[in-house]
Amino acid sequence: MTDAPPETLKATPLERLHRALGAKMVPFAGYLMPLHYQGGILAEHNHVRAGAAVFDVSHMGQAAIVGADAASQLETLVPGDIAGLKAGRMRYTFLTNDRGGIVDDLMATRRDDRIGLIVNASRKDIVFPHLARGLKGSARIELYPDRALLALQGPASAAALARLAPLADQLPFMAGADMLVADIACFVTRSGYTGEDGFEISCPAEFAEKLAERLFAMPGVKPAGLGARDSLRLEAGLCLYGQDLDETTTPIEANLAWTVGRRRRAEKNFPGAAVILGQLSEEPRRIRVGIRPEGKAPARAGAGLALPDGTPVGAITSGGFGPTVNGPVAMGYVARNSASPGTLLDAIVRDRPLPARVVPLPFVPHRYHSTR
Amino acid sequence: MTVRYTKEHEWIRIEGAVALVGITDYAQKQLGDIVFVELPAVGTKFAKGAQAAVVESVKAASEVYAPAAGEIVAINGALADNPATVNSAPEGEGWFYKIKLANPADLNDAMDKAAYDAYVGGLH
Structure with a gap:
């Protein structure tokens, strides 16, 4: 905070x-x-x-891209498929930088006459100027601070x-309407x-x-x-910007490759495409995983992760007590060869190793609305 | 039997040469739901002011310091399975550890109940 x-x-x-x-x-x-x-x-x-x-959640940034080429212009700044969004549908995507790092994670919704955006409160001052600079042609950003x-x-x-x-x-899951x-x-x-x-x-x-x-x-x-x-x-295994995501973290490292649209992979025309698509084919050096400490002590953001022999392999970026799990839960980034579920690691908490395992995310199954 | 309080929101029940230590009701309210308590091993010796325990709430980890120098002679093992006892009975069943005082004068600057209540009342 x-x-x-x-x-x-x-x-x-x-x-x-x-x-x-x-x-x-x-x-x-x-x-x-x-x-x-x-x-x-x-x-x-x-x-x-x-x-x-x-x-x-009124602190979050509400905005929209307006103009005839709003969708195609937003696509010049994000790896998500925005042009392919049907009316009323929304998508989770990222503003990326030239190194493939994440400037912010956001929700984009195809509305009647614009692409609605919800961005992180902590990133408004970065994101809104970033969008204003990046949009060309008739597309422009509208802010809704009220x-x-x-x-x-x-x-x-x-x-x-x-x-x-x-x-x-x-409304289906990931759709919106007035x-x-x-x-x-x-x-x-x-x-x-x-x-x-x-x-x-x-x-x-x-x-x-x-x-x-x-x-x-x-x-x-x-x-x-x-x-x-x-x-x-x-x-739920969902990322928090500033902890699990930042400008040095790519969507592939964040284990969010599914957000990079198939057409966008072929077009290769978003910021950081070379890095992101390279990691898609070669695998990134590090990747976000779930971490389940074996005891009862929580392992929080900043705790190092090491192999049982002491070799450092990464760090926890979010962690605490999971009330539904009724135990400690965490996520963090580890070297690719230590990322398989079941891998035994030590979380370094207050200078002491705490046994923990790499586990699949989420910790609690999603129960989103299904129309079937 | 005398009970003393610290500015770090510990209570100390002095019983001759040993003292029972825990955190105050004010402290548990500030911390919120307590989910884990890390206690020292019996036999550990602490200087006054050294970190002796850690309380983890849903929000954060907080360190608990030894209010006096001494050796741990007992710990409240029941907190391992029921850390929420610190919320429900902070100044009773939710005690942390018993310490054999190396220097009882360490507690001379601790507050009595009236002084502690006034101190807490002055915190926003």
Whole structure:
């Protein structure tokens, strides 16, 4: 988490509501955000796995690429297939640099007249100028700082949201549509960062509190904070920019080769294509894997990873206690020849080796909405 | 029997030459859900202020320092299976370790309950 003096922290449109709900507020990416509410992180985590909870993710950057060649222009900056996105469909992709490193990971949604983007809060100041510089022709970026974003996540999300927006449950996973939610004009996507079924709901900031209150009025819907968001995404094997991804990490090293579209591989026309496509054919030197410490002690970001004989092979980039796993879980980067599931490693925690195994991700199976 | 408190939010129940040590209710509230406690081995000797234990909450790892010099004579093994006891009974069943004091005067600067409560009250 990034710390900043309190006076420079920004607030989301829901700050008053967070305080009314008894949130513990902490600095995160330049914002004052709820870490957890009165029940604590464990209870919030478990509630998302069993029921439904609302996260305020209004700190994230909302924007769009507009103009006739929006999709093709965005493709000059990302390795994902954007032109091939059908109306209302969304895709996880990356802004890459010339070395194939990740400038940011983002969601891109094909809307009627634009490509909607959700970028990391911590990267807005880098990403928006990067996009503005990179877009040519008639394509340009539009920013939506006056919009809030609420994530409703968990297996009970669809039933809860259907009471406020009957059309929401018709959305397939990774699709979005404009719709009224409690009579508020929103853009709703079926997506999230927890591994569970759920929605992200964008609305004008002025209606954010009303929307949140209407969601909390649904049976079984509770608030959840950044603490649970982190433990949920870690169990789901999802990356956090700044920890698991950065400008020196490629999508292939991050074990996210599936995000590089087949047509894009053939066209080779995105930043860092030579490095990324080279790693696709030759295999990268290091790769992101799941790490399961064998005891009960968590191994956190920064812990080194070594072979039992002490040879360093990598480091943990995210780690902690997985409430659903009921034990420590982590992910990190290891040398390719130490990346096979079952490989026995030591995580170096407080200068002591802690036995751990390489395991497949995710730790908790995804339960996204399936239309079949 | 005397109970003393440190600015690092430990409580110390002094029973003659030995002391029972744990973290305060304020500390467990700040840490949140505790998922792992790393305790020292019986027989380990610590200088005052040395790192003696680690408490892991869902959020983060926090170090716990020896409030006085001495030798560990017992640890609360029950915390291995039930670390959440530190949340539910921080100043009782959630004790960490028992230390044989090398120098009881080490605890002269520790606070009594009234002073500790005032100290905590002054923290935002």
